[in-house]
Amino acid sequence: MNVIGKSISIDRQTSDSPVEKPGAGNPLVTPDSVKKPASHSNAQSLLLWFSGLQLQSFFIGTLSLTVGIVLWYLATKYNFNHFINFENVPSPLKVGAAFMIQLGDPEFYIHITVSIRRILIAYTIAVVLGVAIGVIVGRSKLARAAVIPYIEIIRPIPAVAWIPLAILMWPTEESSIVYITFLGALFPIILNTLHGVEQTPDVLVRAARSLGASKFAVFWHVVLPAALPSIAAGLAIGMGISWFSLLAGEIISGQYGIGYFTWDAYSLINYPDIVVGMLVIGGLGTLSTYLIKLMMKPALRWKEKQR
Amino acid sequence: MNADVISIYKNKIAEKNGGQEKRGRIDIEGVSIIFGSGADENIAVTETSLTINPGEFVCILGPSGCGKSTLLNSIAGYVTPSSGTVLVDDDEVAGPGPDRGMVFQQYSLFPWKTVLENIAFGPKLAGCSPDECSSIANTFLAMIGLTKIANTFPGELSGGMQQRVGIARALANYPRVLLMDEPFGALDAQTRIMMQESLLNIWAEFGITVVFVTHDVDEAIFLADRILVMSASPGSVIADLKVNLERPRKPELATSHDFVELKKQCLGYIRAESLKAFEQVGA
Numbered sequence: 229m230n231v232i233g234k235s236i237s238i239d240r241q242t243s244d245s246p247v248e249k250p251g252a253g254n255p256l257v258t259p260d261s262v263k264k265p266a267s268h269s270n271a272q273s274l275l276l277w278f279s280g281l282q283l284q285s286f287f288i289g290t291l292s293l294t295v296g297i298v299l300w301y302l303a304t305k306y307n308f309n310h311f312i313n314f315e316n317v318p319s320p321l322k323v324g325a326a327f328m329i330q331l332g333d334p335e336f337y338i339h340i341t342v343s344i345r346r347i348l349i350a351y352t353i354a355v356v357l358g359v360a361i362g363v364i365v366g367r368s369k370l371a372r373a374a375v376i377p378y379i380e381i382i383r384p385i386p387a388v389a390w391i392p393l394a395i396l397m398w399p400t401e402e403s404s405i406v407y408i409t410f411l412g413a414l415f416p417i418i419l420n421t422l423h424g425v426e427q428t429p430d431v432l433v434r435a436a437r438s439l440g441a442s443k444f445a446v447f448w449h450v451v452l453p454a455a456l457p458s459i460a461a462g463l464a465i466g467m468g469i470s471w472f473s474l475l476a477g478e479i480i481s482g483q484y485g486i487g488y489f490t491w492d493a494y495s496l497i498n499y500p501d502i503v504v505g506m507l508v509i510g511g512l513g514t515l516s517t518y519l520i521k522l523m524m525k526p527a528l529r530w531k532e533k534q535r
Numbered sequence: 536m537n538a539d540v541i542s543i544y545k546n547k548i549a550e551k552n553g554g555q556e557k558r559g560r561i562d563i564e565g566v567s568i569i570f571g572s573g574a575d576e577n578i579a580v581t582e583t584s585l586t587i588n589p590g591e592f593v594c595i596l597g598p599s600g601c602g603k604s605t606l607l608n609s610i611a612g613y614v615t616p617s618s619g620t621v622l623v624d625d626d627e628v629a630g631p632g633p634d635r636g637m638v639f640q641q642y643s644l645f646p647w648k649t650v651l652e653n654i655a656f657g658p659k660l661a662g663c664s665p666d667e668c669s670s671i672a673n674t675f676l677a678m679i680g681l682t683k684i685a686n687t688f689p690g691e692l693s694g695g696m697q698q699r700v701g702i703a704r705a706l707a708n709y710p711r712v713l714l715m716d717e718p719f720g721a722l723d724a725q726t727r728i729m730m731q732e733s734l735l736n737i738w739a740e741f742g743i744t745v746v747f748v749t750h751d752v753d754e755a756i757f758l759a760d761r762i763l764v765m766s767a768s769p770g771s772v773i774a775d776l777k778v779n780l781e782r783p784r785k786p787e788l789a790t791s792h793d794f795v796e797l798k799k800q801c802l803g804y805i806r807a808e809s810l811k812a813f814e815q816v817g818a
Contacts, residue, residue, distance in 0.1 A: 429641075434631070438637035442660075450645065
């Protein structure tokens with residue numbers, strides 16, 4: 229078994245293995261049909277070009293944000309008031325100062341950790357249930373017929389509309405907030421999982437069966453991995469929406485949480501803190517969505533490399 | 536070439552069949568396959584009986600829509616005949632299984648598994664240990680000369696390479712027969728010829744029964760021991776032609792007298808069929 233094929237190397241310039249003997253006796257060795265990627269120097273310049281592009285988009289992004297902050301500053305400095313009123317909007321400098329003060333206040337961190345904890349609990353339950361429901365509904369016609377009407381009716385109801393009923397239904401304020409957060413994350417996860425499961429290529433299922441796969445093996449080795457890119461998208465969207473819903477819940481009830489902090493600042497006419505709260509929400513939402521994407525990345529490595 | 540692969544393969548088959556040398560004889564007995572019912576009824580295959588001998592390379596040739604893939608799918612077990620039976624080594628086909636390797640026209644490697652994992656998938660399902668799996672997979676990978684791409688994902692490979700891995704994946708299960716549904720249909724002409732030669736080499740080494748569906752007359756003559764020409768509506772075998780060209784076959788063969796004569800014969804059958812279908816539509 230020492231016959232290694234003819235020099236079928238990914239990069240012909242680096243194919244220097246002495247074991248290779250071209251030709252004779254190797255079935256299925258076709259010298260063409262080999263993908264020939266760019267040569268080394270080309271690859272390097274491609275990399276440079278790409279990182280240049282990344283650098284460029286980073287630079288443009290920073291510049292764009294700076295312009296936005298400057299416009300904000302100017303609008304507040306000159307009390308811009310044509311249709312939109314900036315007179316009571318705090319300036320970026322005031323917001324920055326308020327943020328620094330909050331950073332020194334231990335209670336500020338309690339607000340943040342309480343919100344994060346609610347997100348973690350609600351999101352985790354939503355992921356487990358959402359993926360499970362999505363998979364079952366995607367695989368079973370019966371489950372589909374039974375579950376889809378619920379999804380269609382409940383999905384368009386915004387988180388805020390749930391607040392009164394949630395407070396009446398759940399034993400504690402905490403559980404009603406977690407419930408509302410959970411609902412926000414649940415539907416995008418279900419629907420994306422369902423979509424992913426449905427679009428499993430039939431030929432892959434047939435291939436797996438001809439290789440001896442049982443129903444469960446088909447599910448585990450074909451349906452689930454095929455659905456994974458779509459599930460990952462659902463997880464990221466679900467994370468964004470769960471923040472969205474959390475805030476709705478926290479504004480109405482609760483003693484802590486970054487939503488409560490924001491609303492409380494409004495009641496106390498502490499305008500800079502409103503914007504601090506808003507920006508922290510934006511930052512945490514972005515960060516958590518990014519973390520979800522980062523966590524899913526190893527499982528989707530194959531997708532990146534597709535031509 | 537690779538004596539180890541062959542001997543492992545042959546021992547494994549004998550072992551599976553209790554020491555008997557069962558080598559992939561296919562008996563199709565009075566098979567009809569009908570899809571739908573009432574007004575939508577579509578007779579894909581009608582009253583077909585034939586025997587494919589162990590080790591034979593058989594091409595099923597016909598225009599598109601003549602039921603040749605349906606007939607192949609009934610051997611694979613994806614389609615259950617409406618009447619009649621399909622036997623492989625006297626065992627009735629009841630569903631798809633690893634004893635009948637399948638190669639599809641569409642690329643069917645699992646894109647989330649590496650090349651090695653794709654080939655190891657069958658052995659893994661058969662209960663081989665991880666070590667055994669990777670050693671079997673490596674053996675077959677070496678056979679198709681692609682050891683260097685063991686850890687790449689299918690999405691990075693050309694169509695020809697993907698199909699070679701697909702063939703290796705099917706063979707890694709030590710099947711009795713290899714069923715191929717227009718496997719080279721999506722490849723360019725040059726790659727196609729290379730793949731045909733390579734497939735013949737594999738077949739010569741393994742002596743496995745191959746049933747190969749194609750609508751390409753040249754491909755059928757170049758590869759087969761025997762060509763079954765199918766006619767459309769209703770699908771049935773209208774000619775069973777022996778191909779008595781010497782092996783190993785070389786691409787130059789395509790211009791030889793015997794090849795051309797056989798081609799004329801095949802084209803005649805197919806043209807008559809196409810004309811019939813054409814006139815039916817016209818009427």
